[in-house]
Amino acid sequence: GDSVTQMEGPVTLSEEAFLTINCTYTATGYPSLFWYVQYPGEGLQLLLKATKADDKGSNKGFEATYRKETTSFHLEKGSVQVSDSAVYFCALSDPTNAGKSTFGDGTTLTVKP
Amino acid sequence: DGGITQSPKYLFRKEGQNVTLSCEQNLNHDAMYWYRQDPGQGLRLIYYSQIVNDFQKGDIAEGYSVSREKKESFPLTVTSAQKNPTAFYLCASSIGSGVEYEQYFGPGTRLTVT
Numbered sequence: 001g002d003s004v005t006q007m008e009g010p011v012t013l014s015e016e017a018f019l020t021i022n023c024t025y026t027a028t029g030y031p032s033l034f035w036y037v038q039y040p041g042e043g044l045q046l047l048l049k050a051t052k053a054d055d056k057g058s059n060k061g062f063e064a065t066y067r068k069e070t071t072s073f074h075l076e077k078g079s080v081q082v083s084d085s086a087v088y089f090c091a092l093s094d095p096t097n098a099g100k101s102t103f104g105d106g107t108t109l110t111v112k113p
Numbered sequence: 114d115g116g117i118t119q120s121p122k123y124l125f126r127k128e129g130q131n132v133t134l135s136c137e138q139n140l141n142h143d144a145m146y147w148y149r150q151d152p153g154q155g156l157r158l159i160y161y162s163q164i165v166n167d168f169q170k171g172d173i174a175e176g177y178s179v180s181r182e183k184k185e186s187f188p189l190t191v192t193s194a195q196k197n198p199t200a201f202y203l204c205a206s207s208i209g210s211g212v213e214y215e216q217y218f219g220p221g222t223r224l225t226v227t
């Protein structure tokens with residue numbers, strides 16, 4: 001079946017540091033890939049997505065590139081802020097699985113001033 | 114403003130009681146989903162519905178039931194058969210069930226059963 005593996009957290013960074021959160025996946029079909037963010041006590045919000053190989057999703061300074069050859073979709077940001085502290089989820093939607101989404105376990109990011 | 118509402122935010126029940134969690138969306142989305150989130154874990158799919166009057170079991174449907182009588186509403190009932198019902202429950206919707214569509218999430222309901 002489908003699966004998403006995220007780097008284990010928690011991750012703690014100083015403000016303005018470079019962020020990378022690794023995400024790799026296995027899927028039967030040719031999936032779309034997503035990053036969602038969850039702030040404390042809230043639901044998830046879409047951060048960015050990519051629907052085909054070599055696509056780069058970007059939003060609010062975050063970027064991720066769909067790498068089919070390495071089955072990866074790593075999240076990066078050049079300079080994090082305290083307000084980026086949240087839980088980040090990598091997810092995929094597989095056409096051979098009725099379009100249902102599979103989520104990683106989430107990575108907690110804390111940014112200190 | 115369009116969005117998804119879940120109520121209540123916190124819910125407390127005694128063991129052995131059924132409880133229904135509300136989910137309403139005014140985004141005119143066809144597909145709706147229910148997930149369970151436990152501490153330190155990802156989201157696990159309970160039920161999903163791609164169209165009114167139709168729904169399918171997800172990965173952990175045992176002890177739960179749903180209905181989809183209206184496009185905008187997808188209530189979840191946690192029955193007494195659910196062994197570990199205490200969790201954070203998230204409802205989501207998407208325009209359709211195509212793989213390119215992202216999901217929009219409600220704020221969640223935290224259910225505590227004692």
